[in-house]
Amino acid sequence: MALLAEPKEPKIVTDTVPGPASRSALQQLAELQDTRATVLAGDYSKSVGNYLADADGNLLLDMYCQIASIPVGYNNARILAAAGSPEMATALANRPALGVFPPKDWAQMLSETLLKVRPAGLDMVFTTAHGSDANEVAFKAALMNYARKRRGVRAFTEEELASVMDNEAPGAPDVAILSFALGFHGRTFGALSATRSKAIHKLDIPAFKWPRAPFPQLQYPLDKYEAENAAEEARCLDALDQILRTNKVPVAAAIIEPIQSEGGDRHASPEFFRGVRRITQEHDVALIVDEVQTGCGATGTFWAHEQWQLPTPPDMVTFSKKMQVAGFFHTREMVPDQTYRNFNTWMGDVPRTLIARAVVEEVAERGLIEQVRETGTYMLAHLRPLAIRYHRVLGNVRGQGTFVAFDCPTPEIRAELLQLMRNEGVNMGGSGELAVRFRPMLTLTKAHVNVFVSRLQSVLNKLYQKHWPQ
Ligand SMILES: Cc1ncc(COP(=O)(O)O)c(C=O)c1O
Numbered sequence: 494m495a496l497l498a499e500p501k502e503p504k505i506v507t508d509t510v511p512g513p514a515s516r517s518a519l520q521q522l523a524e525l526q527d528t529r530a531t532v533l534a535g536d537y538s539k540s541v542g543n544y545l546a547d548a549d550g551n552l553l554l555d556m557y558c559q560i561a562s563i564p565v566g567y568n569n570a571r572i573l574a575a576a577g578s579p580e581m582a583t584a585l586a587n588r589p590a591l592g593v594f595p596p597k598d599w600a601q602m603l604s605e606t607l608l609k610v611r612p613a614g615l616d617m618v619f620t621t622a623h624g625s626d627a628n629e630v631a632f633k634a635a636l637m638n639y640a641r642k643r644r645g646v647r648a649f650t651e652e653e654l655a656s657v658m659d660n661e662a663p664g665a666p667d668v669a670i671l672s673f674a675l676g677f678h679g680r681t682f683g684a685l686s687a688t689r690s691k692a693i694h695k696l697d698i699p700a701f702k703w704p705r706a707p708f709p710q711l712q713y714p715l716d717k718y719e720a721e722n723a724a725e726e727a728r729c730l731d732a733l734d735q736i737l738r739t740n741k742v743p744v745a746a747a748i749i750e751p752i753q754s755e756g757g758d759r760h761a762s763p764e765f766f767r768g769v770r771r772i773t774q775e776h777d778v779a780l781i782v783d784e785v786q787t788g789c790g791a792t793g794t795f796w797a798h799e800q801w802q803l804p805t806p807p808d809m810v811t812f813s814k815k816m817q818v819a820g821f822f823h824t825r826e827m828v829p830d831q832t833y834r835n836f837n838t839w840m841g842d843v844p845r846t847l848i849a850r851a852v853v854e855e856v857a858e859r860g861l862i863e864q865v866r867e868t869g870t871y872m873l874a875h876l877r878p879l880a881i882r883y884h885r886v887l888g889n890v891r892g893q894g895t896f897v898a899f900d901c902p903t904p905e906i907r908a909e910l911l912q913l914m915r916n917e918g919v920n921m922g923g924s925g926e927l928a929v930r931f932r933p934m935l936t937l938t939k940a941h942v943n944v945f946v947s948r949l950q951s952v953l954n955k956l957y958q959k960h961w962p963q
Contacts (some may be wrong), residue, residue, distance in 0.1 A: 501544035503918020510915040512549035540567035557922040561932035564815040575851040584843040591840035615822035616805030620841025624678025624785035624813035634827040635746035667742040673708040675756030690756040737776040746779040751797035754786040757925020758898035775865040779808040789815035793866040793894030818845040861935040869894040917948040
Protein backbone atom coordinates (compact mmCIF):
# COMPACT_ATOMS: atom_id res chain seq x y z
CA MET A 494 0.00 0.00 0.00
CA ALA A 495 1.33 3.44 -0.95
CA LEU A 496 1.86 5.60 2.09
CA LEU A 497 -0.44 8.61 2.22
CA ALA A 498 0.79 12.06 3.15
CA GLU A 499 -0.83 14.14 5.88
CA PRO A 500 -2.69 17.20 4.59
CA LYS A 501 -1.66 20.64 5.87
CA GLU A 502 -5.16 21.29 7.19
CA PRO A 503 -8.60 19.65 7.42
CA LYS A 504 -10.61 19.13 4.25
CA ILE A 505 -14.38 19.38 4.66
CA VAL A 506 -16.53 18.70 1.59
CA THR A 507 -19.98 18.36 3.22
CA ASP A 508 -22.15 21.00 4.90
CA THR A 509 -22.03 19.18 8.22
CA VAL A 510 -20.17 16.22 9.63
CA PRO A 511 -21.46 13.53 9.36
CA GLY A 512 -22.33 14.05 5.69
CA PRO A 513 -24.71 12.02 3.49
CA ALA A 514 -22.41 9.03 2.87
CA SER A 515 -21.65 8.66 6.58
CA ARG A 516 -25.33 8.98 7.45
CA SER A 517 -26.30 6.35 4.91
CA ALA A 518 -23.63 3.90 6.20
CA LEU A 519 -24.82 4.47 9.75
CA GLN A 520 -28.47 3.98 8.74
CA GLN A 521 -27.60 0.60 7.23
CA LEU A 522 -25.74 -0.31 10.39
CA ALA A 523 -28.70 0.76 12.54
CA GLU A 524 -30.62 -2.25 11.18
CA LEU A 525 -28.03 -4.49 12.81
CA GLN A 526 -26.64 -2.62 15.79
CA ASP A 527 -27.43 0.19 18.19
CA THR A 528 -25.82 3.18 16.47
CA ARG A 529 -26.94 5.92 18.84
CA ALA A 530 -23.38 6.64 20.00
CA THR A 531 -21.92 6.79 16.49
CA VAL A 532 -20.45 10.08 15.24
CA LEU A 533 -19.43 9.31 11.65
CA ALA A 534 -18.46 6.38 9.41
CA GLY A 535 -14.67 6.28 9.07
CA ASP A 536 -12.63 5.46 5.99
CA TYR A 537 -9.55 3.92 7.57
CA SER A 538 -7.80 3.21 4.30
CA LYS A 539 -7.68 6.96 3.60
CA SER A 540 -6.98 8.15 7.16
CA VAL A 541 -3.41 9.33 7.61
CA GLY A 542 -1.30 10.46 10.54
CA ASN A 543 -3.31 12.84 12.72
CA TYR A 544 -6.15 12.99 10.16
CA LEU A 545 -9.27 10.82 10.19
CA ALA A 546 -11.01 10.31 6.82
CA ASP A 547 -14.75 9.68 6.68
CA ALA A 548 -17.09 8.07 4.17
CA ASP A 549 -17.79 11.43 2.49
CA GLY A 550 -14.13 12.20 1.84
CA ASN A 551 -13.83 14.66 4.73
CA LEU A 552 -10.45 14.73 6.49
CA LEU A 553 -10.64 15.79 10.12
CA LEU A 554 -7.75 16.64 12.43
CA ASP A 555 -8.34 13.96 15.05
CA MET A 556 -7.89 15.08 18.63
CA TYR A 557 -10.05 12.33 20.08
CA CYS A 558 -8.38 9.35 18.38
CA GLN A 559 -10.83 6.49 18.84
CA ILE A 560 -11.44 7.34 22.50
CA ALA A 561 -7.78 8.04 23.25
CA SER A 562 -6.49 4.83 21.73
CA ILE A 563 -4.43 5.73 18.63
CA PRO A 564 -0.77 6.18 19.63
CA VAL A 565 1.27 7.14 16.56
CA GLY A 566 -1.11 8.01 13.74
CA TYR A 567 -3.39 6.36 11.22
CA ASN A 568 -1.58 4.18 8.69
CA ASN A 569 1.74 4.74 10.42
CA ALA A 570 4.52 3.28 8.23
CA ARG A 571 6.13 1.23 11.00
CA ILE A 572 2.80 -0.22 12.08
CA LEU A 573 1.87 -1.03 8.49
CA ALA A 574 5.22 -2.81 8.08
CA ALA A 575 4.56 -4.83 11.26
CA ALA A 576 1.03 -5.57 10.05
CA GLY A 577 2.26 -6.88 6.71
CA SER A 578 5.16 -8.97 8.04
CA PRO A 579 5.35 -12.79 7.74
CA GLU A 580 5.59 -12.88 11.56
CA MET A 581 2.19 -11.14 11.71
CA ALA A 582 0.66 -13.53 9.17
CA THR A 583 1.72 -16.51 11.32
CA ALA A 584 0.40 -14.82 14.46
CA LEU A 585 -2.96 -13.97 12.86
CA ALA A 586 -3.44 -17.38 11.28
CA ASN A 587 -2.59 -19.33 14.44
CA ARG A 588 -3.97 -17.83 17.62
CA PRO A 589 -2.44 -19.60 20.61
CA ALA A 590 -3.90 -20.11 24.08
CA LEU A 591 -1.02 -18.15 25.60
CA GLY A 592 -1.38 -19.56 29.12
CA VAL A 593 -0.88 -23.11 27.83
CA PHE A 594 0.89 -23.09 24.45
CA PRO A 595 2.79 -19.79 24.17
CA PRO A 596 4.96 -19.31 21.05
CA LYS A 597 8.62 -20.16 21.63
CA ASP A 598 9.62 -16.50 21.43
CA TRP A 599 6.79 -15.09 23.59
CA ALA A 600 9.21 -14.15 26.41
CA GLN A 601 11.38 -12.31 23.90
CA MET A 602 8.37 -10.59 22.38
CA LEU A 603 7.22 -9.40 25.81
CA SER A 604 10.75 -8.22 26.62
CA GLU A 605 10.86 -6.18 23.41
CA THR A 606 7.47 -4.57 24.00
CA LEU A 607 5.78 -4.34 27.35
CA LEU A 608 8.73 -5.06 29.61
CA LYS A 609 10.80 -2.48 27.77
CA VAL A 610 8.45 0.18 29.14
CA ARG A 611 7.53 -1.45 32.44
CA PRO A 612 7.00 0.90 35.36
CA ALA A 613 9.86 0.81 37.89
CA GLY A 614 9.50 -2.00 40.41
CA LEU A 615 7.00 -4.09 38.42
CA ASP A 616 8.82 -6.86 36.59
CA MET A 617 5.99 -9.11 35.44
CA VAL A 618 3.12 -8.59 33.03
CA PHE A 619 -0.27 -10.24 32.56
CA THR A 620 -1.84 -9.63 29.14
CA THR A 621 -5.60 -9.37 28.64
CA ALA A 622 -8.22 -8.37 26.07
CA HIS A 623 -9.10 -4.77 26.99
CA GLY A 624 -9.02 -2.20 29.77
CA SER A 625 -11.96 -3.43 31.87
CA ASP A 626 -10.57 -6.94 31.64
CA ALA A 627 -7.15 -5.70 32.79
CA ASN A 628 -8.75 -4.14 35.87
CA GLU A 629 -10.81 -7.24 36.61
CA VAL A 630 -7.82 -9.56 36.60
CA ALA A 631 -5.83 -7.05 38.66
CA PHE A 632 -8.68 -7.09 41.21
CA LYS A 633 -8.59 -10.89 41.28
CA ALA A 634 -4.82 -10.88 41.80
CA ALA A 635 -5.19 -8.41 44.68
CA LEU A 636 -8.01 -10.41 46.29
CA MET A 637 -6.14 -13.72 46.07
CA ASN A 638 -2.99 -12.13 47.43
CA TYR A 639 -4.98 -10.60 50.28
CA ALA A 640 -6.53 -13.97 51.18
CA ARG A 641 -3.18 -15.76 50.96
CA LYS A 642 -1.58 -13.29 53.36
CA ARG A 643 -4.29 -14.00 55.92
CA ARG A 644 -4.60 -17.72 55.29
CA GLY A 645 -0.88 -18.43 55.29
CA VAL A 646 0.47 -21.59 53.74
CA ARG A 647 -2.32 -23.95 54.85
CA ALA A 648 -4.51 -25.75 52.29
CA PHE A 649 -8.09 -24.57 51.62
CA THR A 650 -10.55 -25.94 54.21
CA GLU A 651 -13.53 -28.16 53.36
CA GLU A 652 -15.76 -25.26 54.42
CA GLU A 653 -14.03 -22.85 52.03
CA LEU A 654 -14.29 -25.34 49.18
CA ALA A 655 -17.99 -26.02 49.82
CA SER A 656 -19.14 -22.46 50.60
CA VAL A 657 -17.57 -20.95 47.50
CA MET A 658 -19.82 -23.13 45.32
CA ASP A 659 -22.79 -21.28 46.88
CA ASN A 660 -21.07 -17.88 46.46
CA GLU A 661 -20.88 -17.68 50.25
CA ALA A 662 -18.17 -16.90 52.78
CA PRO A 663 -15.67 -18.08 53.81
CA GLY A 664 -14.85 -19.42 50.31
CA ALA A 665 -16.25 -16.30 48.61
CA PRO A 666 -15.35 -13.77 51.31
CA ASP A 667 -16.73 -10.29 51.85
CA VAL A 668 -13.67 -8.27 50.83
CA ALA A 669 -13.77 -4.97 48.98
CA ILE A 670 -11.98 -2.99 46.28
CA LEU A 671 -12.08 0.74 47.00
CA SER A 672 -12.41 3.26 44.21
CA PHE A 673 -12.78 7.03 44.01
CA ALA A 674 -15.81 9.21 43.30
CA LEU A 675 -16.13 9.87 39.53
CA GLY A 676 -13.48 7.24 38.72
CA PHE A 677 -13.96 5.03 35.66
CA HIS A 678 -12.52 1.53 35.52
CA GLY A 679 -14.63 -0.19 32.88
CA ARG A 680 -17.99 -1.80 32.28
CA THR A 681 -17.54 -5.51 32.91
CA PHE A 682 -19.14 -6.80 36.11
CA GLY A 683 -16.30 -6.45 38.62
CA ALA A 684 -14.87 -3.32 37.03
CA LEU A 685 -18.34 -1.74 36.98
CA SER A 686 -18.58 -1.95 40.76
CA ALA A 687 -15.45 0.21 40.93
CA THR A 688 -16.71 2.63 38.25
CA ARG A 689 -18.32 5.76 39.70
CA SER A 690 -18.47 8.19 36.81
CA LYS A 691 -22.08 8.04 35.58
CA ALA A 692 -25.17 6.32 36.98
CA ILE A 693 -26.35 5.33 33.51
CA HIS A 694 -23.30 3.06 33.15
CA LYS A 695 -24.25 1.15 36.29
CA LEU A 696 -28.05 1.07 36.42
CA ASP A 697 -29.82 -2.31 36.63
CA ILE A 698 -26.61 -4.27 37.18
CA PRO A 699 -26.07 -5.99 40.54
CA ALA A 700 -22.98 -4.58 42.22
CA PHE A 701 -20.56 -5.32 45.02
CA LYS A 702 -21.00 -3.15 48.09
CA TRP A 703 -17.56 -1.62 47.75
CA PRO A 704 -16.57 1.72 49.30
CA ARG A 705 -16.09 4.99 47.40
CA ALA A 706 -13.60 7.59 48.60
CA PRO A 707 -13.79 11.25 47.55
CA PHE A 708 -11.44 12.47 44.82
CA PRO A 709 -10.27 16.10 45.06
CA GLN A 710 -12.26 18.72 43.19
CA LEU A 711 -9.51 21.20 42.35
CA GLN A 712 -10.13 24.82 41.49
CA TYR A 713 -8.39 26.56 38.60
CA PRO A 714 -6.06 28.26 37.99
CA LEU A 715 -4.04 26.10 40.36
CA ASP A 716 -1.65 28.87 41.45
CA LYS A 717 -4.59 31.07 42.51
CA TYR A 718 -6.21 28.37 44.63
CA GLU A 719 -3.15 26.71 46.16
CA ALA A 720 -4.38 26.82 49.76
CA GLU A 721 -7.96 25.74 48.91
CA ASN A 722 -6.70 22.85 46.78
CA ALA A 723 -4.27 21.67 49.45
CA ALA A 724 -7.14 21.69 51.98
CA GLU A 725 -9.38 19.78 49.55
CA GLU A 726 -6.73 17.12 48.99
CA ALA A 727 -6.13 16.81 52.74
CA ARG A 728 -9.89 16.34 53.23
CA CYS A 729 -9.95 13.52 50.66
CA LEU A 730 -6.91 11.81 52.20
CA ASP A 731 -8.51 11.96 55.66
CA ALA A 732 -11.67 10.44 54.23
CA LEU A 733 -9.68 7.65 52.59
CA ASP A 734 -7.93 6.88 55.87
CA GLN A 735 -11.26 6.90 57.70
CA ILE A 736 -12.89 4.53 55.20
CA LEU A 737 -10.00 2.09 55.39
CA ARG A 738 -10.24 2.18 59.18
CA THR A 739 -13.99 1.73 59.46
CA ASN A 740 -15.35 -0.01 56.35
CA LYS A 741 -17.65 -2.89 57.31
CA VAL A 742 -15.66 -5.37 55.27
CA PRO A 743 -11.89 -5.34 54.83
CA VAL A 744 -10.50 -3.54 51.77
CA ALA A 745 -7.96 -5.58 49.75
CA ALA A 746 -7.09 -2.98 47.12
CA ALA A 747 -7.68 0.59 45.99
CA ILE A 748 -7.80 1.57 42.32
CA ILE A 749 -7.13 5.09 41.08
CA GLU A 750 -6.60 6.93 37.78
CA PRO A 751 -3.72 9.43 37.55
CA ILE A 752 -6.17 11.81 35.85
CA GLN A 753 -9.82 10.87 36.14
CA SER A 754 -10.66 10.75 32.47
CA GLU A 755 -14.20 9.59 31.73
CA GLY A 756 -15.25 11.36 34.97
CA GLY A 757 -14.38 14.77 33.48
CA ASP A 758 -10.58 15.20 33.35
CA ARG A 759 -10.08 15.66 37.06
CA HIS A 760 -6.52 16.14 38.23
CA ALA A 761 -4.81 15.89 41.61
CA SER A 762 -1.31 16.79 42.74
CA PRO A 763 1.64 14.39 43.13
CA GLU A 764 1.42 15.08 46.90
CA PHE A 765 -2.12 13.74 46.90
CA PHE A 766 -1.08 10.54 45.16
CA ARG A 767 1.88 10.11 47.51
CA GLY A 768 -0.66 10.45 50.33
CA VAL A 769 -2.82 7.74 48.77
CA ARG A 770 0.25 5.48 48.55
CA ARG A 771 1.21 6.15 52.17
CA ILE A 772 -2.30 5.50 53.50
CA THR A 773 -2.85 2.33 51.45
CA GLN A 774 0.48 1.00 52.69
CA GLU A 775 -0.38 1.82 56.30
CA HIS A 776 -3.55 -0.25 55.91
CA ASP A 777 -1.89 -3.05 53.89
CA VAL A 778 -4.15 -2.28 50.92
CA ALA A 779 -2.77 -3.00 47.43
CA LEU A 780 -2.64 0.07 45.16
CA ILE A 781 -3.70 -0.41 41.54
CA VAL A 782 -2.96 2.53 39.25
CA ASP A 783 -5.31 2.45 36.25
CA GLU A 784 -3.27 3.85 33.35
CA VAL A 785 -5.64 2.56 30.67
CA GLN A 786 -6.22 6.11 29.41
CA THR A 787 -3.20 7.99 30.78
CA GLY A 788 -0.52 5.41 29.83
CA CYS A 789 1.77 5.36 26.80
CA GLY A 790 3.13 8.87 26.86
CA ALA A 791 0.16 11.22 26.56
CA THR A 792 0.84 13.04 29.84
CA GLY A 793 4.50 13.72 29.02
CA THR A 794 5.98 10.66 30.74
CA PHE A 795 5.48 7.10 29.55
CA TRP A 796 3.33 6.38 32.63
CA ALA A 797 1.57 9.30 34.26
CA HIS A 798 2.33 8.00 37.76
CA GLU A 799 6.08 8.49 37.11
CA GLN A 800 5.39 12.17 37.85
CA TRP A 801 4.38 11.40 41.45
CA GLN A 802 7.85 10.33 42.66
CA LEU A 803 6.36 7.60 44.83
CA PRO A 804 8.69 6.31 47.55
CA THR A 805 7.59 2.74 46.68
CA PRO A 806 6.00 1.60 43.39
CA PRO A 807 2.28 0.85 43.12
CA ASP A 808 1.42 -2.86 43.42
CA MET A 809 -0.09 -3.03 39.94
CA VAL A 810 -0.44 -0.79 36.89
CA THR A 811 -3.13 -1.55 34.31
CA PHE A 812 -2.94 -0.49 30.65
CA SER A 813 -4.75 -0.74 27.30
CA LYS A 814 -5.83 1.87 24.68
CA LYS A 815 -2.68 3.47 23.13
CA MET A 816 -0.62 0.43 24.10
CA GLN A 817 -2.84 -1.54 21.66
CA VAL A 818 -2.55 -4.57 23.90
CA ALA A 819 -4.05 -4.64 27.41
CA GLY A 820 -2.98 -6.04 30.74
CA PHE A 821 -1.31 -5.20 34.01
CA PHE A 822 2.23 -4.97 35.35
CA HIS A 823 2.80 -6.54 38.74
CA THR A 824 5.28 -7.99 41.18
CA ARG A 825 5.80 -11.73 41.64
CA GLU A 826 3.78 -11.43 44.87
CA MET A 827 0.62 -11.00 42.78
CA VAL A 828 0.92 -14.45 41.19
CA PRO A 829 -1.54 -16.81 42.95
CA ASP A 830 -0.16 -19.95 44.62
CA GLN A 831 -2.25 -22.26 42.45
CA THR A 832 -2.39 -22.23 38.68
CA TYR A 833 -5.54 -21.64 36.54
CA ARG A 834 -6.93 -19.08 38.99
CA ASN A 835 -6.27 -15.90 37.07
CA PHE A 836 -6.62 -17.33 33.62
CA ASN A 837 -8.57 -17.47 30.36
CA THR A 838 -8.29 -18.99 26.89
CA TRP A 839 -6.20 -16.44 25.00
CA MET A 840 -4.53 -14.50 27.84
CA GLY A 841 -3.77 -11.62 25.47
CA ASP A 842 -3.01 -11.49 21.78
CA VAL A 843 0.21 -11.98 19.81
CA PRO A 844 -0.73 -9.75 16.82
CA ARG A 845 -1.61 -6.85 19.10
CA THR A 846 1.66 -7.38 20.96
CA LEU A 847 3.54 -7.14 17.64
CA ILE A 848 1.76 -3.85 17.00
CA ALA A 849 2.69 -2.71 20.52
CA ARG A 850 6.33 -3.46 19.68
CA ALA A 851 6.12 -1.11 16.69
CA VAL A 852 4.50 1.54 18.90
CA VAL A 853 7.18 1.31 21.58
CA GLU A 854 9.94 1.53 18.93
CA GLU A 855 8.27 4.48 17.21
CA VAL A 856 7.84 6.38 20.48
CA ALA A 857 11.50 5.87 21.43
CA GLU A 858 13.06 6.50 18.01
CA ARG A 859 11.08 9.64 17.24
CA GLY A 860 11.41 11.09 20.75
CA LEU A 861 7.63 11.37 20.91
CA ILE A 862 7.38 11.82 24.67
CA GLU A 863 9.61 14.87 24.52
CA GLN A 864 7.42 16.10 21.65
CA VAL A 865 4.27 15.55 23.76
CA ARG A 866 5.74 17.71 26.53
CA GLU A 867 6.58 20.53 24.11
CA THR A 868 3.30 20.36 22.21
CA GLY A 869 1.33 20.17 25.46
CA THR A 870 2.99 23.31 26.81
CA TYR A 871 2.24 25.05 23.51
CA MET A 872 -1.42 23.92 23.63
CA LEU A 873 -1.92 25.23 27.16
CA ALA A 874 -0.22 28.52 26.27
CA HIS A 875 -2.75 28.99 23.45
CA LEU A 876 -5.83 27.82 25.34
CA ARG A 877 -5.31 29.92 28.47
CA PRO A 878 -5.70 33.31 26.70
CA LEU A 879 -8.79 31.95 24.88
CA ALA A 880 -10.26 31.10 28.30
CA ILE A 881 -9.93 34.75 29.28
CA ARG A 882 -11.25 36.14 26.00
CA TYR A 883 -14.10 33.62 25.62
CA HIS A 884 -14.80 33.00 29.31
CA ARG A 885 -18.52 32.34 28.75
CA VAL A 886 -17.71 29.15 26.85
CA LEU A 887 -14.27 28.02 27.91
CA GLY A 888 -12.94 27.66 31.46
CA ASN A 889 -10.75 25.60 33.77
CA VAL A 890 -8.03 24.91 31.20
CA ARG A 891 -5.87 22.08 32.53
CA GLY A 892 -3.52 19.42 31.31
CA GLN A 893 -0.42 17.29 31.58
CA GLY A 894 1.43 16.79 28.28
CA THR A 895 -1.22 16.83 25.56
CA PHE A 896 -3.76 15.25 27.92
CA VAL A 897 -5.57 18.59 28.03
CA ALA A 898 -9.15 19.67 28.79
CA PHE A 899 -11.37 22.64 29.44
CA ASP A 900 -14.91 22.99 30.77
CA CYS A 901 -17.99 24.41 29.06
CA PRO A 902 -20.75 26.08 31.09
CA THR A 903 -23.46 23.53 30.14
CA PRO A 904 -23.68 20.14 28.41
CA GLU A 905 -25.71 21.83 25.63
CA ILE A 906 -23.02 24.41 24.85
CA ARG A 907 -20.44 21.64 24.88
CA ALA A 908 -22.46 19.57 22.39
CA GLU A 909 -22.80 22.62 20.15
CA LEU A 910 -19.08 23.36 20.35
CA LEU A 911 -18.12 19.76 19.49
CA GLN A 912 -20.48 19.71 16.50
CA LEU A 913 -19.25 23.06 15.19
CA MET A 914 -15.65 21.89 15.59
CA ARG A 915 -16.40 18.79 13.52
CA ASN A 916 -18.00 20.95 10.84
CA GLU A 917 -14.73 22.96 10.83
CA GLY A 918 -12.71 19.75 10.51
CA VAL A 919 -11.55 19.03 14.07
CA ASN A 920 -12.71 15.91 15.88
CA MET A 921 -12.82 16.23 19.68
CA GLY A 922 -14.78 14.57 22.48
CA GLY A 923 -16.28 15.26 25.87
CA SER A 924 -15.71 13.75 29.29
CA GLY A 925 -17.85 13.97 32.43
CA GLU A 926 -20.67 16.50 32.50
CA LEU A 927 -18.93 19.57 31.11
CA ALA A 928 -15.38 18.86 29.94
CA VAL A 929 -14.03 18.91 26.41
CA ARG A 930 -11.07 16.57 26.35
CA PHE A 931 -8.16 16.47 23.97
CA ARG A 932 -6.79 12.99 23.39
CA PRO A 933 -4.52 13.53 20.39
CA MET A 934 -1.87 11.11 19.19
CA LEU A 935 1.68 11.38 20.47
CA THR A 936 2.56 12.66 16.99
CA LEU A 937 0.69 15.95 17.42
CA THR A 938 2.90 18.96 16.60
CA LYS A 939 2.70 22.69 17.16
CA ALA A 940 1.56 23.04 13.53
CA HIS A 941 -1.47 20.86 14.33
CA VAL A 942 -2.16 22.97 17.40
CA ASN A 943 -2.15 26.10 15.20
CA VAL A 944 -4.72 24.46 12.92
CA PHE A 945 -6.95 23.51 15.82
CA VAL A 946 -6.65 26.85 17.63
CA SER A 947 -7.68 28.80 14.52
CA ARG A 948 -10.74 26.51 14.12
CA LEU A 949 -11.58 26.81 17.80
CA GLN A 950 -11.44 30.58 17.65
CA SER A 951 -13.79 30.64 14.70
CA VAL A 952 -16.22 28.33 16.55
CA LEU A 953 -16.03 30.44 19.71
CA ASN A 954 -16.88 33.53 17.64
CA LYS A 955 -19.90 31.72 16.19
CA LEU A 956 -21.08 30.66 19.65
CA TYR A 957 -20.70 34.20 20.97
CA GLN A 958 -22.57 35.67 17.98
CA LYS A 959 -25.42 33.22 18.54
CA HIS A 960 -25.74 33.29 22.33
CA TRP A 961 -24.30 36.65 23.37
CA PRO A 962 -24.70 39.04 20.41
CA GLN A 963 -23.31 42.50 21.15
C1 LIG B 1 -9.20 4.69 33.05
C2 LIG B 1 -9.94 3.62 32.30
N1 LIG B 1 -9.98 2.38 32.80
C3 LIG B 1 -10.62 1.38 32.17
C4 LIG B 1 -11.27 1.60 30.98
C5 LIG B 1 -11.98 0.47 30.30
O1 LIG B 1 -11.29 0.09 29.17
P1 LIG B 1 -12.05 -0.73 27.99
O2 LIG B 1 -13.10 0.18 27.45
O3 LIG B 1 -10.96 -1.06 27.04
O4 LIG B 1 -12.62 -1.94 28.63
C6 LIG B 1 -11.26 2.88 30.42
C7 LIG B 1 -11.97 3.15 29.15
O5 LIG B 1 -12.24 4.25 28.78
C8 LIG B 1 -10.58 3.92 31.09
O6 LIG B 1 -10.54 5.16 30.60
